[in-house]
Amino acid sequence: MPDPTTAAPPTGAETSRRTTDDIVIGIVGSGGDGVISSGELLVSAAAAEGLYATILKSFGPQIRGGESSCRVRISQDEALSYGDLLDVLVAFNWADYKRFREELELAPGVVVIYDTKDGTPPGEIPVDPALDPVVIQVPFHELATEATGSSLSKNILVLGVLGELFDLPTEGIAGAVDRKFRRKGEEVRAANRKALDAGRAYVLGELADVPIPLSFTYETGEPKLLMTGNEALAFGALKAGCRLYAGYPITPSSDVMEWLANELPRFGGTMIQTEDEIAAIGMCVGASFGGIKAMTSTAGPGLSLMTEFLGLASMAEIPVVIADIQRVGPSTGIPTKTEQCDFSHAVHAGPGDTPRVVIAPYDVADCFHIGVEAFNIAEEYQTPVLVLSDQYLGQRKESVVPFDIHGWPVVSRRTYGGNGDEPYRRYRLDDGDVTPMAIPGQAGGEHTISGLEHVETGDPTSSGLVHARMTERRHAKLERLARERGPDLVRTFGVESPELGIVCWGSTSAQAREAARRLNREGLAVGVFVPQLLCPLPVAPLAAFLETVDRAVWIELNHQGQFYHWARGWLDLDAARSGLYARSGGSPFSVQEIVDQVLAMAERA
Amino acid sequence: MATALAGIPRTETPLSAKEFKTDLKPIWCPGCGDFGVLAALTKALSEVQVAPENVAVLTGIGCAGRLPGYVSGYGFNALHGRVLPLATGLKITRPDLLVFAAGGDGDGLAIGAGHFPHAARRNPDLTYLMFDNQVYGLTKGQVSPTTPVGDVTTTTRFGSIEAPMNPATLAMAYGVSFVARAFSGNVSHHAEMILEAFRHPGFAFIQSIPPCVTFRGNEQFKTIRERARWLGEDGDDHDPSDWGRAWEIASQTDIYDMSFGIIWRQERPTYEERLGFLREKAAGRGPAELDSVLDQFRP
Numbered sequence: 001m002p003d004p005t006t007a008a009p010p011t012g013a014e015t016s017r018r019t020t021d022d023i024v025i026g027i028v029g030s031g032g033d034g035v036i037s038s039g040e041l042l043v044s045a046a047a048a049e050g051l052y053a054t055i056l057k058s059f060g061p062q063i064r065g066g067e068s069s070c071r072v073r074i075s076q077d078e079a080l081s082y083g084d085l086l087d088v089l090v091a092f093n094w095a096d097y098k099r100f101r102e103e104l105e106l107a108p109g110v111v112v113i114y115d116t117k118d119g120t121p122p123g124e125i126p127v128d129p130a131l132d133p134v135v136i137q138v139p140f141h142e143l144a145t146e147a148t149g150s151s152l153s154k155n156i157l158v159l160g161v162l163g164e165l166f167d168l169p170t171e172g173i174a175g176a177v178d179r180k181f182r183r184k185g186e187e188v189r190a191a192n193r194k195a196l197d198a199g200r201a202y203v204l205g206e207l208a209d210v211p212i213p214l215s216f217t218y219e220t221g222e223p224k225l226l227m228t229g230n231e232a233l234a235f236g237a238l239k240a241g242c243r244l245y246a247g248y249p250i251t252p253s254s255d256v257m258e259w260l261a262n263e264l265p266r267f268g269g270t271m272i273q274t275e276d277e278i279a280a281i282g283m284c285v286g287a288s289f290g291g292i293k294a295m296t297s298t299a300g301p302g303l304s305l306m307t308e309f310l311g312l313a314s315m316a317e318i319p320v321v322i323a324d325i326q327r328v329g330p331s332t333g334i335p336t337k338t339e340q341c342d343f344s345h346a347v348h349a350g351p352g353d354t355p356r357v358v359i360a361p362y363d364v365a366d367c368f369h370i371g372v373e374a375f376n377i378a379e380e381y382q383t384p385v386l387v388l389s390d391q392y393l394g395q396r397k398e399s400v401v402p403f404d405i406h407g408w409p410v411v412s413r414r415t416y417g418g419n420g421d422e423p424y425r426r427y428r429l430d431d432g433d434v435t436p437m438a439i440p441g442q443a444g445g446e447h448t449i450s451g452l453e454h455v456e457t458g459d460p461t462s463s464g465l466v467h468a469r470m471t472e473r474r475h476a477k478l479e480r481l482a483r484e485r486g487p488d489l490v491r492t493f494g495v496e497s498p499e500l501g502i503v504c505w506g507s508t509s510a511q512a513r514e515a516a517r518r519l520n521r522e523g524l525a526v527g528v529f530v531p532q533l534l535c536p537l538p539v540a541p542l543a544a545f546l547e548t549v550d551r552a553v554w555i556e557l558n559h560q561g562q563f564y565h566w567a568r569g570w571l572d573l574d575a576a577r578s579g580l581y582a583r584s585g586g587s588p589f590s591v592q593e594i595v596d597q598v599l600a601m602a603e604r605a
Numbered sequence: 606m607a608t609a610l611a612g613i614p615r616t617e618t619p620l621s622a623k624e625f626k627t628d629l630k631p632i633w634c635p636g637c638g639d640f641g642v643l644a645a646l647t648k649a650l651s652e653v654q655v656a657p658e659n660v661a662v663l664t665g666i667g668c669a670g671r672l673p674g675y676v677s678g679y680g681f682n683a684l685h686g687r688v689l690p691l692a693t694g695l696k697i698t699r700p701d702l703l704v705f706a707a708g709g710d711g712d713g714l715a716i717g718a719g720h721f722p723h724a725a726r727r728n729p730d731l732t733y734l735m736f737d738n739q740v741y742g743l744t745k746g747q748v749s750p751t752t753p754v755g756d757v758t759t760t761t762r763f764g765s766i767e768a769p770m771n772p773a774t775l776a777m778a779y780g781v782s783f784v785a786r787a788f789s790g791n792v793s794h795h796a797e798m799i800l801e802a803f804r805h806p807g808f809a810f811i812q813s814i815p816p817c818v819t820f821r822g823n824e825q826f827k828t829i830r831e832r833a834r835w836l837g838e839d840g841d842d843h844d845p846s847d848w849g850r851a852w853e854i855a856s857q858t859d860i861y862d863m864s865f866g867i868i869w870r871q872e873r874p875t876y877e878e879r880l881g882f883l884r885e886k887a888a889g890r891g892p893a894e895l896d897s898v899l900d901q902f903r904p
Contacts, residue, residue, distance in 0.1 A: 048904040176904065225902040239895060244698050246690075263898055265887035270697055270880060275723040279690035282683075286663070286694025289681055290702065294694070312684055400902070405895050440679040440695075440702050443658040448673040448680030459629060459674060460682075 019217045021076035023166065024083035026104045027158070029092030031065035034155030038090075039070035040397065041159055041180060043226060045172035047399045050221025052079040054398040058103055059336055067096040069104060074168070076218050080363070080514040082396070084590040086110055087214055088166065090158055092140065093118045094126055103587055106131055109213055113161065115154075117141040134213055143198050153195035160199020165207070167215045170200065224399035229367040229389055229507075232400070233323060234259040236371015237295050240410055242321070243269035244294040246283035248276055248302060251335040252391040253325035256297040277302035281309040284320045288313075289449075291415070291439035293375055297323035297387075300342045301332060303349070310384050311350035312451045317427070317434070317474070319378035319385075319413060326390040328586045337586030338392035340506055343562040346386045347535040353471050355478050357381065358535035360388040362491065362509035364398040369408070370532060376411035377485070381477045382434050388534065390557075392588045393507035413437050416445040425456040429469055433476040478536040486538030491530045492545060495520055498527025500602055501545060501552035505531055505563055508555055508589055515594035526598060534563065537570045551577045553601045555594060559584040579604070610803060611730075612700045616656040620677060622648040625657065629674045638738060638815025638826070639668055641789030643675055646705070646734075648792065649799035650676070655703050663692045665708035665717060668743050668817075669736035672707055686717025689724040689733065693876075696731045700877050703803065704731040711741050714750040714770050724808055725779035729876040732802040732809045735772050738817040739860075746820040753858075758820070772812045773855035777848075777869055782807040784855065784869040788833055789815035790826050794865065801867055807875050814860055828861050836866025845870035 025042065029035040039055045046053035053074045060066035073083040085107035091097045091114040097104070106112075108131050114120075116139040127133050138161055144154035156177055163170040177196055181189040227235070234256045237245070245264060247257040261271040274280040277298055284294035298306065303324050313320045326342045328334035333341075346358045357377050361370035370387055378385040416424060416438035424445045428435045438445020452460040453467045461467075491509075494502075494516040502512045509530045516526040529545040529552075531538055546552055554564040561582035567573075581597045625647035633639045650660060660678030664670040666685035673680025679702075683691050692706035713721060713735045724733065740758060741747040748758040748765050751772065755764040776784045783805040787798040795813065802809035816825035836843045836854070843850055843866065851869040891897040 044904040179904075223904060225899070226904050227902045231902070235898065238898065244694065246694060262887075262890065265880075265884045266890050267893045268884065272693075272697070274690065275719055278687060279693075279720055279723065282687045282690030283694030283697075285683075286681075286691035286696075287698040289679075289691075290661070290695045290699035292698040294698075308684055309687065316681075405899055438679075440661050440699065441658055443656065446657055446678050448662075448682065450670075450673075450682035451684060452682065460671075 017211070017215050018213055019215045020087070021217055022073070022079070023075070023087050023214070023216050024071060024073045024085065025088040025090070025162065026069065026071045026086040027090040028067070028069040028097045028100055028104065030067055030096055031062070033092045034152070035068050035092070036070055038155040038158055039072045041173065041176045042072045042074065042162070043397060043399070044176040044179070045169055046074040047224040047226045048175060049169045049172040049218070050223055051076060051169070051218055052224065052399045054079050054082060054396055056082045056392070056396045058100060060099060061336070067099050069096070069100040071104065074216070079399070081511040081591050082588065084592050088113070088162070090162070091115070091118070094120050098126055101126070106133070108132060109134065111136065111165070111212065111214060113138055115140045136207065136210060138202065143202055144195055147194045147198035148191040153192055156192045156195040157199040160196040161203055164200045164203035165212050167217070169218065222402070225402050226397055227364060227400055228255065228395055228397045229361070229364045229393040230255040230325065230395060231259050232364050232367035233361070233371045233387065233389060233394070234263070236368040237321065237375065238263055238267065239368070239405060239408060240293065240372045240375035241412065242293045242295045242375060243267065244284060244287040244292050245269070245271045245296065246274050246280040246294070247296050247298065248274055248280050250299045250302050252327055252395050253297045253299050253302070253323065255395070256323060256325070277305035278309065281306040281320065281322060285309055285313050285318050288318050288320050289440070293319070293379070295321040295323070297325060299325050299327045299335070300329045300345070303342060303345060307349045310356060311352065311354050313384040314350070314354045314356050314474070315451050316449045317382040319382055321374045321378050321385050321387065323387040323389060325394040326388060328584070334586050336391065338390045338507070338588055339558055339584060339586060340388070340390060340508065340556050341558040341562070341584065342388065343534070343558065343566065344560070346388055347566060353475065355383060355474050356535065357383055357385040357478070357481065358388060359385065359489065359532050360506040360534055361393065362506060362530050362532065364393065364396070365400045365403065366532070367393065368403070372408045372410065373489070376409070377481065379413040380411050381481055382413060382437065383477065388506055390507050415439055416442055418444055423457065426458040427454060427456050427470065427473070429456055429473060433473050433480060482533070482536035482538055486533055487541055489531065489533035490538050490541045491532065492527055493530065494527035495525045497525065498548065499525040499550045500527070500598055501549035502526065502528045502555060502594065502598060503552050504528065504555045505534060508557055511589045511591045512555060512594055514591045515598060518591065518595055519598060524598070524602065537567060539570050542567065543571050546573070551579070551601050551604070553579045553581055553597050555581045555589065555597065557584070557589065558582055610653065610703070611806070613655055613703050614659055614701060615654045619651055619654040620657060622651040625650045625677045627675055627677055631675055632671055633668060634819045636818040637668070638789040638817065639736060641792050641795060642734070642736060642813055642815050643672065644792045645787070645789070645795035645799055647676060648796035649803060652796070652800055653703070653803050659702055661695060661702050661704050663688050663695065663704065663706045665712035666743070667709035667712050667736070667741070669707050669709045669712070670743070686712050686715070687720070688712070689717065689720040692731050692733070693724055693727060693729050696729045697876055697880065700730070705734070706731060707734040707736065709742070710735060710737040710739060710751040710772065711749045714772060721775070722779040725776065725781040727876040728782055728807045728873060730806055730808070732799065732811065734799070734811045734813055736815050737772055737812050738815055738821060740817050740820045742817050742820060769858065771856065771858050773868060774852065776810045776812070777852060777855050781810045782871045782873055783809035783867070784851070785809070785811045785867045786863065786865045787811055787813045788829055788865050789813060790830050791833070791865070794835065798867070805870065807873065825860065829863070832861050834864040836864050836868070
């Protein structure tokens with residue numbers, strides 16, 4: 001076995017050690033390598049120490065045992081994005097790395113650590129020498145076998161190596177490992193502790209003389225919570241009083257269903273896995289007709305199937321929440337990769353003049369907020385509400401500053417309170433745009449509803465005049481929503497009086513905010529406008545923002561610029577002062593990509 | 606085991622069958638078999654002694670789809686083929702309601718066929734009545750999944766060349782826990798079938814034959830009435846727990862050579878009962894408090 005310290009003379013040996021409070025680590029390997037567990041333990045350790053952390057996982061198409069990778073970012077200050085470039089790359093083997101190469105871009109001076117077992121000579125690894133990488137081989141497999149009798153623990157051993165090499169919170173890591181294996185018994189816990197210690201000892205012994213260019217510095221603080229966007233959204237729904245979730249498995253939305261399957265029953269609720277997405281939303285509409293708050297969640301292909309019931313809920317004015325955890329489309333697309341490509345479908349789906357509300361959370365913590373808000377809007381305005389999340393937001397685990405779950409207002413629909421002798425009218429034309437709903441079980445409120453156009457009582461009609469009145473009534477509530485709630489359901493970030501604007505929505509906001517921070521530090525006055533409410537569009541706040549900036553660039557992760565064109569239908573944009581950067585590709589924007597767009601906009605004559 | 610109609614509030618002053626009918630005038634053709642089903646349903650509702658506010662009549666699309674508007678209570682005329690998901694969603698979250706779902710043969714066996722087996726295996730405590738008139742009536746006379754081979758319709762001018770489906774054997778094969786067959790020309794027997802379905806704890810299916818006088822001719826009523834056999838009557842001693850004979854009866858597809866009555870009945874746990882057990886198990890996870898849920902997110 002070649003001595004790793006001599007076999008790979010680190011080319012960055014001359015550089016002095018740089019300290020950072022923001023580090024990005026990528027780990028890649030095969031299914032059995034435990035790559036994802038390693039990453040999760042790192043973020044768990046960081047969150048326990050009060051640091052910000054985020055993990056983005058990526059898998060090959062195999063059901064099990066395929067290649068997988070994760071990237072972990074740990075930072076003292078709020079980690080808004082996944083971090084563009086890797087400071088550290090751990091590869092259990094290079095064949096797997098090659099599959100994720102385009103997702104795991106490396107920073108200049110990157111520290112590359114790989115398993116000696118891979119056998120690729122350091123000079124032949126697939127890393128651009130121009131990056132001036134520091135290459136270290138570690139016999140992970142062998143060390144783990146020596147320490148614990150099984151190579152399985154190499155993903156824990158790697159944490160010992162990383163902790164010691166980069167001064168990561170080693171006690172935090174040890175704590176995270178203990179917590180993970182505590183329930184598996186003392187023997188397992190002790191074995192993993194041994195693996196961790198073996199990793200640390202290897203660095204202190206064999207790698208003592210290897211100059212490491214990077215050192216992580218931090219101050220500990222109040223522990224953070226750790227959750228995925230999908231968990232936060234599901235938790236928000238639970239908080240809002242959702243008591244029926246009906247769904248059909250689909251990547252990347254299934255974890256919403258799996259989480260609620262665990263949590264709903266003890267709250268007297270129900271999670272039911274249906275025969276298809278049509279039945280899923282159908283059960284929700286049925287339950288909501290009965291006064292029960294209900295939700296389903298899906299991805300693009302499932303939303304196609306739900307379109308029929310979406311129209312019915314809109315026509316019959318039944319509150320229902322539909323989350324779309326977007327993935328690459330069209331059709332089956334790429335199930336495991338992210339895109340913001342369902343916007344047009346969400347706002348337009350269905351025949352007829354079909355009102356619905358579309359809202360989007362902009363980070364993991366906001367998924368909780370939007371989970372509550374989706375129900376509040378559905379209930380108050382008696383309408384279907386679509387939540388547009390995506391794979392990047394839904395499946396990344398992120399540190400969240402602990403929040404008060406009791407501090408959120410929860411709204412429930414107004415219900416029928418008795419009319420005296422007057423018969424109940426479900427859709428009154430003389431009392432605003434929403435009529436308090438009579439719920440089955442309420443005497444005096446009996447009525448029949450349908451997807452047919454109807455008169456005030458709910459009875460069918462084929463009168464065009466009544467249809468026109470009812471259509472106006474159904475759309476009036478959207479106008480009211482934009483007016484009443486629009487100003488609360490937008491966020492602006494960056495400097496107070498921006499000269500350059502970024503307009504984006506949903507998960508892209510994370511990188512846009514970080515891009516703005518970076519540019520603000522360089523002296524550019526950049527602001528970011530993020531509407532959470534997308535349909536109806538909060539035109540007034542958006543127009544006001546566009547008025548304050550000289551120029552704005554609209555950024556979204558789809559080919560067509562779906563949101564941009566939607567917004568242009570609602571307000572006139574000055575072509576000279578606005579630009580669109582929209583792309584597909586299945587990978588979230590990097591911060592640099594957005595920085596470049598803003599700079600190009602700034603320089604545009 | 607659940608008792609029938611458990612959890613549904615009963616009233617001491619039930620409406621009469623007539624009072625269970627609304628003032629809305631049905632759009633059905635004069636002489637339509639659906640009138641008989643409506644009469645049977647309101648009769649059964651009156652006899653089961655529930656207040657109208659606890660009744661929910663849900664339907665798909667088709668002639669049968671208009672039913673809810675004609676019955677006192679809460680109604681929902683929903684989407685073509687989707688009544689079973691709707692009804693299941695309502696019943697499992699509101700077990701205090703009497704849920705009656707209905708639709709035509711096209712609604713349940715063509716566009717909505719995928720939902721039928723899943724309602725069967727879940728066994729929610731609701732009734733599903735299929736108006737099997739062997740034709741698409743509302744869209745004016747097209748071939749349906751139960752139209753016999755050779756029949757001429759507006760879309761089969763040279764005779765249907767597709768084998769018909771049999772709702773009753775399908776129901777049995779799917780594991781429906783109660784299967785009955787009724788004829789709208791015999792309202793009191795039909796009402797009894799609906800009443801038995803209400804009393805059955807679980808998913809109860811009724812294949813109802815309401816002749817379509819407009820597209821299937823005027824003779825059906827008369828001929829069926831002349832030739833119908835009634836299970837449990839005139840010396841028939843069918844035991845609905847006898848799978849073999851039940852299957853034989855269910856296998857009859859010629860409406861002029863049919864037995865009407867309860868074909869198959871089996872008691873097994875309802876979805877709602879199993880849900881209760883599941884919730885008890887899940888309670889072990891912790892109290893129903895959001896703070897305890899939040900704890901799982903602490904590192």
